Amino acid sequence: EDQVTQSPEALRLQEGESSSLNCSYTVSGLRGLFWYRQDPGKGPEFLFTLYSAGEEKEKERLKATLTKKESFLHITAPKPEDSATYLCAVRTGGGADGLTFGKGTHLIIQP
Amino acid sequence: DTEVTQTPKHLVMGMTNKKSLKCEQHMGHRAMYWYKQKAKKPPELMFVYSYEKLSINESVPSRFSPECPNSSLLNLHLHALQPEDSALYLCASSPPYSPLHFGNGTRLTVT
Numbered sequence: 001e002d003q004v005t006q007s008p009e010a011l012r013l014q015e016g017e018s019s020s021l022n023c024s025y026t027v028s029g030l031r032g033l034f035w036y037r038q039d040p041g042k043g044p045e046f047l048f049t050l051y052s053a054g055e056e057k058e059k060e061r062l063k064a065t066l067t068k069k070e071s072f073l074h075i076t077a078p079k080p081e082d083s084a085t086y087l088c089a090v091r092t093g094g095g096a097d098g099l100t101f102g103k104g105t106h107l108i109i110q111p
Numbered sequence: 112d113t114e115v116t117q118t119p120k121h122l123v124m125g126m127t128n129k130k131s132l133k134c135e136q137h138m139g140h141r142a143m144y145w146y147k148q149k150a151k152k153p154p155e156l157m158f159v160y161s162y163e164k165l166s167i168n169e170s171v172p173s174r175f176s177p178e179c180p181n182s183s184l185l186n187l188h189l190h191a192l193q194p195e196d197s198a199l200y201l202c203a204s205s206p207p208y209s210p211l212h213f214g215n216g217t218r219l220t221v222t
Contacts (some may be wrong), residue, residue: 034210043115043201043213044154087153091208098144098167099211101153 002027004102006088012108016077021105023088024070033071034099035064036087044087047073078109114138115214117202123220126192132217134185134202143185144211145177146201154201160185192221 003026013019025033032051036044048057050066057064061082063074073086085106089099115136124130134143142161146154159167160179168177174196176188185202197220203211 031208032210036213041199041215041218043203043215044211046210046212049210098146098156098159100156103153 002090002092002100004088004090004100006086006102006105008105009103010106010108012110013075013078015079015109015111018074018076018078020075021073021086021107022070023073023102025088025090026069027090027092029092030090031093031097032091033066034089034091035071035073036089038085038087038104047086075107078107080109080111083107083109115202115204115212117200117214117217119217120215121218121220123222124189124192125222126194128192129188129190131189132187132200132202132219134187134214135183136204136212137183138204138212139182140204140206140212141182142205142207143179144203144205145185145187146203146213148199148201148216150198158187189219192219194221197221 005024007022034049035047038044048064053068055066061076065072085104087104088102091099118133144159145157148154156169157171158177163179174191178186199216201213201216203213205211
């Protein structure tokens with residue numbers, strides 16, 4: 001059975017304090033690892049897709065990396081508006097199979 | 112605003128009621144999904160439609176009945192729900208092998 005584990009469950013940082021979120025996965029065949037951001041009462045907002053070990057993607061203060069066993073979401077000099085729940089998800093099946101999500105990391109950036 | 116539109120945003124229904132959730136996208140995506148999300152939990156896959164045909168049903172109780180009238184619309188018919196079915200119901204769409212685009216969900220309360 002596919003498993004996606006995110007850590008930590010919650011993280012509180014000061015504004016400007018960089019850190020990393022972890023997503024470890026155990027799957028039969030990875031067809032993509034996805035990072036989403038979710039604000040309270042909203043649907044998940046797509047951030048990045050990673051397909052192969054060694055791949056990296058960047059967007060503003062966020063950088064996602066992928067190894068054969070885990071992915072990291074690095075947040076550099078975060079701002080209060082980066083506060084959200086960050087979800088990691090994997091696709092292991094065909095092109096129209098759904099994603100399996102981890103439980104997420106609840107990130108709070110204090111001014 | 113997202114490109115996947117869900118209505119209504121909020122719904123309160125009794126256990127004997129029949130109601131429907133609606134989802135619409137005009138991005139030409141041929142895969143559409145229903146997810147259920149309880150508070151402080153990750154989204155859980157319920158159904159997948161691929162080219163208007165039901166391709167995945169994750170052992171969802173029959174009181175939830177999906178329908179895909181055309182390539183842009185997805186409905187979820189609800190009947191005889193239980194209070195534990197109260198949750199955020201998310202619709203998503205995607206091209207093959209691509210990230211899912213989520214709507215902002217319908218907040219359902221069953222009384």
